[in-house]
Structure formats: structure tokens, C-alpha cells
Amino acid sequence: MAQSPAAEEADHDARRATQWLAGAARCDGVSREELLHLGTAMAALATDPGAGPAGRDPIVKPLPDPHFVRRDGNAEMRWSALAGQGYLVPTDRFFVRNHTHTPVLDADTWRLSLFGTGLRGTPTRDAPIEIGYRDLRDLPAEKSTALVECAGNGRHFFARQGDPTPGVDWTLGAVGVARWRGVRLSTVLRHAGLTDAAVDVQPEGLDPEYVTGGVNLGRVRRPLPVGKALHDVLLAYEMNGRPLPADHGFPVRLVVPGWVGISSIKWVGPVEVSATPLFSPWNTRFYRMFGPGHPAGGGPPLTAQNVKSAFELPWDARLPDTAEVLLTGRSWSGRGPIRTVEVSVGRDGDDDARWRPARLVDADRDGAWQRWSLRWRPPAPGRWILRARATDVTGAGQPDRAAANDLGYLFDGVVRHPVLVTRTAGS
Ligand SMILES: Nc1nc2c(c(=O)[nH]1)N[C@H]1C(S)=C(S)[C@@H](COP(=O)(O)O)O[C@H]1N2
Numbered sequence: 001m002a003q004s005p006a007a008e009e010a011d012h013d014a015r016r017a018t019q020w021l022a023g024a025a026r027c028d029g030v031s032r033e034e035l036l037h038l039g040t041a042m043a044a045l046a047t048d049p050g051a052g053p054a055g056r057d058p059i060v061k062p063l064p065d066p067h068f069v070r071r072d073g074n075a076e077m078r079w080s081a082l083a084g085q086g087y088l089v090p091t092d093r094f095f096v097r098n099h100t101h102t103p104v105l106d107a108d109t110w111r112l113s114l115f116g117t118g119l120r121g122t123p124t125r126d127a128p129i130e131i132g133y134r135d136l137r138d139l140p141a142e143k144s145t146a147l148v149e150c151a152g153n154g155r156h157f158f159a160r161q162g163d164p165t166p167g168v169d170w171t172l173g174a175v176g177v178a179r180w181r182g183v184r185l186s187t188v189l190r191h192a193g194l195t196d197a198a199v200d201v202q203p204e205g206l207d208p209e210y211v212t213g214g215v216n217l218g219r220v221r222r223p224l225p226v227g228k229a230l231h232d233v234l235l236a237y238e239m240n241g242r243p244l245p246a247d248h249g250f251p252v253r254l255v256v257p258g259w260v261g262i263s264s265i266k267w268v269g270p271v272e273v274s275a276t277p278l279f280s281p282w283n284t285r286f287y288r289m290f291g292p293g294h295p296a297g298g299g300p301p302l303t304a305q306n307v308k309s310a311f312e313l314p315w316d317a318r319l320p321d322t323a324e325v326l327l328t329g330r331s332w333s334g335r336g337p338i339r340t341v342e343v344s345v346g347r348d349g350d351d352d353a354r355w356r357p358a359r360l361v362d363a364d365r366d367g368a369w370q371r372w373s374l375r376w377r378p379p380a381p382g383r384w385i386l387r388a389r390a391t392d393v394t395g396a397g398q399p400d401r402a403a404a405n406d407l408g409y410l411f412d413g414v415v416r417h418p419v420l421v422t423r424t425a426g427s
């Protein structure tokens with residue numbers, strides 16, 4: 001009997017995890033023993049900006065204060081930067097998450113190099129099948145409007161609910177939607193001789209090797225199950241109608257719509273296609289759920305992002321008490337389109353405030369995220385708490401408290417967003 005894709009994936013992950021724990025599988029660049037003994041040093045990984053060339057900013061593009069908050073070597077988008085913008089996040093406001101620093105690569109010498117036991121003839125890493133930038137641009141192109149979000153987006157709010165974790169202290173700005181253009185990964189895999197035996201596809205970044213807690217974890221890389229790799233993944237060379245900027249993966253990156261951002265490997269070079277499951281620190285020690293309620297080796301590797309909502313307002317935004325204001329925001333889920341959004345406004349601690357449906361922007365139905373608005377007439381000056389919560393097409397919503405986990409992934413709780421209503425002259 002044919003299994004559902006979800007069941008197949010779960011099987012695949014279980015097999016992979018068992019092999020890894022049994023030491024049967026390989027985890028390039030770092031032994032299983034090393035990984036198991038890294039202990040708390042590993043928890044520091046997410047915050048460690050890594051070793052960059054002295055004096056060089058890890059991010060190349062300007063990060064003006066109205067658009068970004070710097071978080072170690074990373075840059076979080078301010079949600080207020082999206083007020084009045086269109087559906088897409090302009091490239092100059094798109095968040096950046098770098099494990100080390102943005103490399104400057106040359107498209108003329110760049111190669112995608114495919115190898116492994118899942119390709120006909122088993123090309124090796126040293127004698128791979130190569131595709132240059134021009135070759136890639138000559139293959140049939142596709143466009144995709146897709147969301148990229150860091151698995152740790154919203155981690156700051158775990159701390160606010162009393163469950164602090166290590167990792168980049170993102171509020172809600174480690175997410176963006178862009179218009180990507182490139183070649184389907186499936187096209188390139190078939191071109192390279194993909195066989196039925198292939199189970200995992202592991203792209204590897206050309207940015208510097210990642211060293212943390214004294215251990216070199218090698219280049220950033222994480223396997224994708226072949227089912228996902230063939231489904232909707234793009235090898236993108238354009239973002240919002242322009243060649244990819246350096247910080248977002250020039251010349252070519254993966255875009256894995258709706259999945260944890262680490263799947264969307266930037267500056268991709270080598271791609272291993274394997275007939276046996278693959279492992280890297282990024283699908284074993286990281287990007288799984290750890291902590292109470294989860295297996296000792298962590299839950300299955302994380303895939304889709306969950307539901308979140310954000311107001312396009314600064315924290316402690318000042319609003320006048322004279323007029324009705326239009327509250328705007330966006331909600332999204334990696335599992336599919338948003339179906340409902342509700343907003344409530346109350347005083348601090350007033351947690352049974354009435355929820356009202358927000359007005360959804362029609363054009364966004366079935367899209368990567370959903371814009372919405374609600375008119376509000378501040379009843380009185382002082383501090384008010386705005387809350388928004390959404391449900392997606394699978395019925396998943398946003399709980400009052402998100403389920404805690406040791407590395408602070410997949411926050412989906414309702415965020416309390418404070419605003420200050422000020423008395424204006426004449427009112
Ligand atoms: N090669 C490489 N790819 C990478 C990363 C990285 O550090 N190196 N960071 C990943 C993470 S954790 C995220 S959330 C996304 C962020 O993509 P962006 O910087 O374009 O927003 O890229 C992913 N791809």
C-alpha cells in the first residue's frame with residue numbers, strides 16, 4: 001500500500017536516526033562521538049558569530065537602523081519597515097542569518113558539483129558532475145514567491161514566557177517573502193543522472209567552515225529528503241528581479257519554501273546525492289526538538305515552519321488618541337496558507353480581551369503569507385497590548401504559550417505587542 005508522503009518521511013527519519021545512533025552512518029567533518037560529547041559547547045553554536053577576517057563585517061549590505069536590528073553577526077528585519085510596503089520584502093530589508101560571514105564569490109569560476117551514490121555511475125567528490133553559472137542560466141527557469149524563515153525566529157519570546165534558551169535572540173523579524181527565480185533542483189538532479197536509489201540530497205555552502213566550542217563542524221550543510229528535493233525546491237539565482245545579492249547567496253542558493261531557513265543553503269557549491277541517509281550537525285544536534293517531552297537524541301529533523309503573526313509597528317509604538325488607527329500586520333505558516341486572523345486589544349494583564357476578526361487582503365489568499373488590517377479607535381491614553389493570532393489551512397493555530405524546547409525553535413505563541421497611546425493637544 002502506498003504511504004502518505006508524511007508517513008514516508010517519518011519512516012525515513014526514523015531509519016536515519018537509528019542508523020546515526022548506531023554509528024552506522026557517517027557525519028562528515030565531525031565524528032559521532034565528537035558530536036555526542038560536545039554537550040553544552042554545542043548549545044553555543046547558534047550565537048557564535050564564527051571567525052571572520054579581522055575587521056570585516058560579516059554582512060556586506062548596509063543595515064540602516066530604521067530597517068534592521070543587528071544580532072551578533074546577523075541582521076533582523078524591523079517589522080515597522082514593512083508598513084506601507086507591498087507583498088514582498090524589499091531585498092534591502094530582508095533579514096540575514098550567517099553562521100560565519102558572507103563570502104564574495106565569482107560567478108565565472110563558480111561550479112555546482114554533484115556527486116554521490118544516488119547518481120548514475122557514482123561520480124565522486126573529486127570527480128563530480130559540474131554545472132557552471134552560464135549552464136545553469138541556460139536551463140529552463142522558474143519563478144517562485146516563497147517564504148524563508150529562521151527556525152529560531154521568535155526565540156526572544158520563549159525567554160519572555162520564562163523559558164530562555166541559547167541562540168540568536170530574534171524577535172519576529174527573521175522571516176521574509178521574496179520572488180525567487182532559478183532552476184528547479186529536480187531539473188538539475190535529473191540532468192546529473194538521479195537514480196531511484198537516491199534518498200538524500202545534501203547541498204553545502206561555500207562560506208567558511210564553521211568553528212564553535214573549539215570544534216570545526218565543516219561547511220554549513222544539511223540533507224533534504226529526496227521527496228522534498230524533487231517537489232518545490234529551487235536553485236535560485238535571482239531575488240526580487242535582480243541577481244542574488246552576496247548576503248543572500250550569490251551566485252546560487254537553495255530556496256526550500258516554508259521549511260526551516262537552514263534548509264535554504266546559500267552559496268551552494270557541492271551537492272551530495274546519496275543512496276544512504278546523510279548526516280551533518282545541522283540535522284543531528286541542531287534543528288531538532290530537544291528537552292522535556294522529546295527523545296534523548298532529539299525529535300525528527302525539523303521541516304516546515306509553524307504559525308506566527310506580527311504587527312507592522314515598532315515595539316512601544318506611539319499612537320495618538322485623537323483618531324481611528326489602521327493596525328496592519330501579516331501572518332504566515334510554513335505548512336500552507338493562512339485561513340483566519342484575529343486581533344485583540346487590551347490593558348496589560350487583561351487576557352480575556354475580545355478577539356475580533358482582522359480583514360484579510362484578498363490578493364494574498366493561498367500565498368506565502370497573509371497581510372491583514374483592523375481599525376482601532378484607542379479608547380484612552382496609556383499602555384495597550386495588541387495581540388494577533390492566526391490559523392493555517394491545516395487547522396494549526398497559535399497557543400497562548402508556545403511549547404518550550406532547549407534550543408528555542410519554532411515559537412508559535414501569541415505575542416503581546418505594547419503600544420503607547422498618547423493624549424494629543426485638543427483631545
Ligand atoms: N551556506 C550557508 N547557508 C545558509 C546559512 C549559512 O550560514 N551558510 N544560514 C542558514 C540559515 S540558519 C537561515 S535562517 C537562512 C537565512 O537566509 P538569508 O540570510 O538569505 O535571510 O540561510 C540559511 N542558509
Ligand SMILES: [Mo]
Binds near residue numbers: 097
Ligand atoms: Mo536559521
